[in-house]
Amino acid sequence: MSRVLALYEKAKKDKKRIVLPEGEDSRVVKAAAFIAEEGLADIILLGRESEIKKAADEVSVSTEKINIIDPYTHDKREEIINKYYELRKAKCMTPEEAEKIVMEKLVYYAAVMTKLGLVDGFVAGAVYTTSDVARSAIQCLRLDREIGTV
Numbered sequence: 001m002s003r004v005l006a007l008y009e010k011a012k013k014d015k016k017r018i019v020l021p022e023g024e025d026s027r028v029v030k031a032a033a034f035i036a037e038e039g040l041a042d043i044i045l046l047g048r049e050s051e052i053k054k055a056a057d058e059v060s061v062s063t064e065k066i067n068i069i070d071p072y073t074h075d076k077r078e079e080i081i082n083k084y085y086e087l088r089k090a091k092c093m094t095p096e097e098a099e100k101i102v103m104e105k106l107v108y109y110a111a112v113m114t115k116l117g118l119v120d121g122f123v124a125g126a127v128y129t130t131s132d133v134a135r136s137a138i139q140c141l142r143l144d145r146e147i148g149t150v
Contacts, residue, residue, distance in 0.1 A: 011040040016120035019113050021106035022127040023047035023068065026055040033061035044119060046071055046106045071109050080112045087115075087140060107132055111140035 018035075022028045023045030029052060032043045044067040045052050056063045071077060085098035102108045110122035124133045 008038075008040065012038075015039065015041055017042045017044065017118075019044040019046060019069075019110045019119045019122045021046045021110035021122060021124050023106075024051040024055055025126050026058045028126050029055040029063070029066075030059040030061055032066050033063065036065035043067065044069055046109060048072070071103065071106060076113075076116075076118065080109055080116070083116055084108060084112050084140065087112075105132060105136070107136045108140065111136040115140045 018041045020028050020032055020043065023032075024047040029045065032045055033056070035041050036043045043065075045063075046069055048070055049068050052068055053063060071080075074080075081095070081099045081102050084102050085093060085095050088098060102112065105128065107122070107124045107128045110119075110124065113119045114122050124136075128136075
């Protein structure tokens with residue numbers, strides 16, 4: 001069995017909840033639909049539902065098996081913002097700055113969701129830069145001191 005097929009089977013057996021913070025991007029929606037259809041993970045897209053549906057229509061895929069969370073109306077919004085503030089207040093961040101960052105760069109929203117255990121992980125990089133993704137993970141999830149490098 002090839003390594004890819006082995007990973008495929010492992011993912012199906014131990015399905016994880018993965019959030020994709022770039023949910024309004026049609027490429028991400030297409031990938032999410034594929035993953036959900038194959039049963040590889042429980043996928044959550046972050047973004048405005050109307051924009052996600054529009055992106056899905058552009059690439060002719062269904063969002064039926066995908067969970068959509070609108071971070072602007074999400075019931076955990078305040079908890080997520082407050083957690084990010086708690087993580088960053090030692091760096092002189094204000095609650096207002098924390099809210100601005102988390103709501104303008106949803107990669108931080110996804111990283112905090114992971115930190116809180118609301119999801120098992122997040123994947124990004126289609127819209128956000130590598131440095132944005134790495135920075136959000138480092139700030140919200142921390143580095144393992146034994147590893148020391150990203």
